[in-house]
Every structure is written in structure tokens, then in C-alpha cells.
Amino acid sequence: MLSYILLDKKFLILLFMINFLGTIYGYYWYGSQLEITPPIFIPFVPDSPTASLFFTIFLLFFIFWKNIPYIEALAIVSLFKYGVWAVVMNLLTVATGGNIGEAGYMLIASHLGMAIQGLLYAPYYKIKLRHLTLAGIVVLHNDIIDYVFGQMPIYSDLTEYMNEIGYFTFWLSVVSVLLAYYLTVHKKQRHI
Numbered sequence: 001m002l003s004y005i006l007l008d009k010k011f012l013i014l015l016f017m018i019n020f021l022g023t024i025y026g027y028y029w030y031g032s033q034l035e036i037t038p039p040i041f042i043p044f045v046p047d048s049p050t051a052s053l054f055f056t057i058f059l060l061f062f063i064f065w066k067n068i069p070y071i072e073a074l075a076i077v078s079l080f081k082y083g084v085w086a087v088v089m090n091l092l093t094v095a096t097g098g099n100i101g102e103a104g105y106m107l108i109a110s111h112l113g114m115a116i117q118g119l120l121y122a123p124y125y126k127i128k129l130r131h132l133t134l135a136g137i138v139v140l141h142n143d144i145i146d147y148v149f150g151q152m153p154i155y156s157d158l159t160e161y162m163n164e165i166g167y168f169t170f171w172l173s174v175v176s177v178l179l180a181y182y183l184t185v186h187k188k189q190r191h192i
Contacts, residue, residue: 002120003123006120006121006124007124009063012059012062012063013063015059015117016056016059016060016063019052019055019056019059019117020056022049022052022110023049023052023053023056024049025049026046026048026049026052027046027049029049030045030046030049030153033045033153033154034046037151041145041149041151044141044142044145044146044151045151045153047078047082047085047142047146047153048082048083048086048111048114050078051074051075051078051079051081051082051083051114051118052079052114054071054074054075054078054079055075055079055114055117055118057071057075058071058072058075058121058125062121062124067124067125067126069125069126069127069128069131070131070134070135072125072126072127072131073125073127073131073132073134073135073180073184074134074135074138075118076118076119076121076122076125076127076135076180076183076184077132077135077136077138077139077173077176077177077180078118078135078138078139078176079114079115079117079118079119080115080118080119080176080179080180081139081172081173081176082111082114083111083112083113083114083115083116083118084111084115084172084176085111085169085172086107086108086111087108087111087112087115088168089153089155089158089165090104090105090107090108090111091108092155092158092161093155093157093158096157096158096161097157098157098158119179119183122180122183122184122187123183123187125184127180127184127185128185129181129185132177132180132181132184132185135177135180136173136177139173139176139177140170140173143166143169143170143173146166146169147162147165147166147169147170152165152166152169
């Protein structure tokens with residue numbers, strides 16, 4: 001039943017539109033941070049919208065039954081990583097006494113959806129180890145830009161925990177790559 005839904009063209013088009021609009025909104029949401037970001041770091045700041053952009057591109061090709069493994073690897077790894085990361089950061093904001101408001105709860109729901117949708121399409125990706133290697137390099141490089149060069153997303157209530165958040169983010173990147181490997185490369189090798 002789930003496969004039927006995930007492969008239905010109307011559902012794929014709907015999911016494409018949701019991700020397309022969510023990606024645009026995500027870049028808009030980062031607008032104030034991008035205004036104060038040095039130009040060299042701009043490509044590395046809007047993490048979640050870039051993750052959903054990768055998935056939107058995947059969906060566009062998948063609607064026509066085409067695969068683009070490098071984009072698929074970037075999508076599954078970054079969707080899971082940044083989806084989980086945003087949920088955790090918003091929950092930490094609440095736990096430390098901050099107020100996230102309705103927009104924060106909307107971000108929790110939408111980012112949880114990001115993480116899940118990337119995993120649901122894992123059986124349909126044509127990812128190999130080389131594709132995941134590139135995705136791993138990209139997300140770990142982004143961690144360095146964020147936490148060594150100070151370009152991480154701004155959560156003012158959490159600024160005193162940047163070292164701990166950077167450590168958590170590094171390991172979340174590793175887990176994201178390993179999970180993507182398990183769901184794509186490893187599972188397909190077992191079925192050969």
C-alpha cells in the first residue's frame with residue numbers, strides 16, 4: 001500500500017509542489033541571516049532549504065522514472081540530518097526556557113516530515129558508495145563551515161551551547177551517512 005502511494009504520479013507531483021514551495025519559504029526564512037553572511041559562506045548557510053532542494057530535484061526526475069544518484073545521496077543524508085537537527089534545536093530551545101511560538105512548532109512538524117520523506121524513498125534511490133562518499137564530504141564540510149567559521153543557523157536562546165551543538169551536529173552527520181548507507185547500498189547488496 002505504501003509503495004503504491006509513494007509511486008503514484010499524482011502523489012509525486014503533490015509532494016514535488018510541497019517541497020518546491022517549502023524550499024522557497026526556507027530560503028526566505030534564512031533571509032535575515034544571509035544579509036549578514038559573508039558572500040563566500042552564503043551557499044553553506046541555508047541548510048534545510050538546500051536539503052529540500054535536493055529532494056525536490058530528485059522528485060522532478062523521479063516523476064519521469066529517472067534517477068540521479070548524487071542528488072539522491074545528498075537528499076537522503078541532508079534531509080535526515082537537517083530534519084532531525086531542526087527538531088532537536090527547537091525542542092532544546094523550549095527545554096532551556098525559550099519560546100518558539102507557532103512558527104517553531106510548524107518548523108518541528110515540517111522538519112520531521114523532511115527527515116521521514118527522505119527515508120521513505122530509500123528503496124527507490126540508485127545510490128552507490130561513491131555517491132554517499134560525496135554526500136558525507138558535503139555535510140561534514142558544512143559542519144566545519146558552521147562551527148569553525150561560525151556560520152551555523154542562529155538560535156539566540158542556544159548560543160551558549162554552540163560547542164555542544166557542534167559536537168552533536170558532527171555525530172548527527174555521521175549517523176545520517178551511516179543510515180543512508182544501510183538503507184540504500186547495504187540493503188541492495190544483501191538482495192544481490
